[in-house]
Amino acid sequence: MTYSIRHYEAEDEQAVLALWNQCLPRDEISLNTFRRKIILDPNFDARGCFVATVKPQRGLQKEIVGFLLSIRRRYPYYDLGLEPGKGWITAFFVHPQWRRQHVATKLLIEAERFLKQEGTGRIFVSDYTPNYFIPGVDLDAYAESSLFLKENGYKKVENVYGMGRSLVDVNVPEEVNNVIKKLNESGFSVSVFHPSYTLKVLEFLRQNYPGDLFRVALERITENPECDEILVALKGDEVVGFSHFLDERFGPFGIHKEYNGRGLGPMLYYSTVQQMRKKGKHNLWLAWTSGRAKDFYHKLGLKVLRRHMIMKKNVGE
Numbered sequence: 001m002t003y004s005i006r007h008y009e010a011e012d013e014q015a016v017l018a019l020w021n022q023c024l025p026r027d028e029i030s031l032n033t034f035r036r037k038i039i040l041d042p043n044f045d046a047r048g049c050f051v052a053t054v055k056p057q058r059g060l061q062k063e064i065v066g067f068l069l070s071i072r073r074r075y076p077y078y079d080l081g082l083e084p085g086k087g088w089i090t091a092f093f094v095h096p097q098w099r100r101q102h103v104a105t106k107l108l109i110e111a112e113r114f115l116k117q118e119g120t121g122r123i124f125v126s127d128y129t130p131n132y133f134i135p136g137v138d139l140d141a142y143a144e145s146s147l148f149l150k151e152n153g154y155k156k157v158e159n160v161y162g163m164g165r166s167l168v169d170v171n172v173p174e175e176v177n178n179v180i181k182k183l184n185e186s187g188f189s190v191s192v193f194h195p196s197y198t199l200k201v202l203e204f205l206r207q208n209y210p211g212d213l214f215r216v217a218l219e220r221i222t223e224n225p226e227c228d229e230i231l232v233a234l235k236g237d238e239v240v241g242f243s244h245f246l247d248e249r250f251g252p253f254g255i256h257k258e259y260n261g262r263g264l265g266p267m268l269y270y271s272t273v274q275q276m277r278k279k280g281k282h283n284l285w286l287a288w289t290s291g292r293a294k295d296f297y298h299k300l301g302l303k304v305l306r307r308h309m310i311m312k313k314n315v316g317e
């Protein structure tokens with residue numbers, strides 16, 4: 001029995017979903033999420049989405065044993081534009097009984113060919129916004145995927161982490177309270193979002209964090225112009241920081257670079273935590289942080305929940 005590779009078709013939905021949830025137990029999704037984050041993504045292109053099929057017995061329908069989704073921007077992403085040259089592989093998996101038979105390699109070759117044809121030969125796994133599933137290969141849950149990608153010429157770009165903590169025992173440390181007092185004296189404050197901040201928040205994000213942060217703010221405020229799950233750091237009446245949560249998910253979060261290192265980050269963080277607690281949240285988690293931001297969250301008592309590696313390969317443009 002052998003397998004063949006073809007493009008994804010509308011009828012594959014249920015079979016792909018079932019295989020997804022079997023192969024990615026830490027990242028199970030519903031049909032609704034599958035449709036929303038894949039099929040309804042304006043960048044989705046079935047020419048970049050592949051399945052591996054086998055025909056188990058005569059007369060029976062072909063069975064799907066592998067899946068791989070590659071993406072490039074068909075539409076500009078706010079001020080990030082089309083991110084020319086960049087492509088992503090956001091999900092891939094093979095049925096356990098069909099592993100080590102080069103199914104994933106064949107799927108990958110097809111995706112690389114597609115992305116190259118589209119002029120997006122710098123391929124990342126997978127810091128694609130907004131519809132990423134795992135922000136890089138999970139080094140613990142799916143350790144074999146990083147070995148597979150290395151074997152196929154992908155190299156590490158950076159480590160990124162999912163982190164979290166309980167909110168039940170959060171107390172603002174004395175030294176942070178002192179810093180906050182000094183910041184208040186020098187004109188800095190934090191406020192829950194108010195509609196009168198709308199333009200200033202959007203301009204702040206457009207200039208300092210174009211792309212996904214801007215998108216989150218725009219969508220949340222459009223959906224609810226009085227959204228109280230956004231907080232802003234202010235210097236006088238100028239917006240110099242932004243934080244956001246949705247359910248227990250914390251972030252995105254960003255301070256104006258000019259004001260780094262003054263304690264504004266902890267001040268905005270603790271105010272956000274306070275607001276989350278007021279709204280009945282018991283835990284906080286974030287999906288994706290790295291570098292110095294990871295150390296920042298570590299100091300605030302967050303623990304690493306997931307370890308990921310963003311990987312990259314250049315297949316030419």
Ligand SMILES: CC(C)(COP(=O)(O)OP(=O)(O)OC[C@H]1O[C@@H](n2cnc3c(N)ncnc32)[C@H](O)[C@@H]1OP(=O)(O)O)[C@@H](O)C(=O)NCCC(=O)NCCS
Nearest residue numbers: 092093094099100101102103104105142144145147148151
């Ligand atoms: C990662 C995965 C897709 C690989 O699929 P696959 O079809 O078995 O991969 P291939 O047969 O094409 O492997 C090609 C090469 O990669 C390396 N490789 C693949 N799986 C490996 C493993 N478990 N251990 C070590 N090396 C591995 C090997 O060098 C292999 O070549 P070889 O078999 O000739 O030695 C599959 O293991 C899987 O579905 N894992 C769970 C889901 C997942 O991790 N998805 C990624 C997150 S989105």
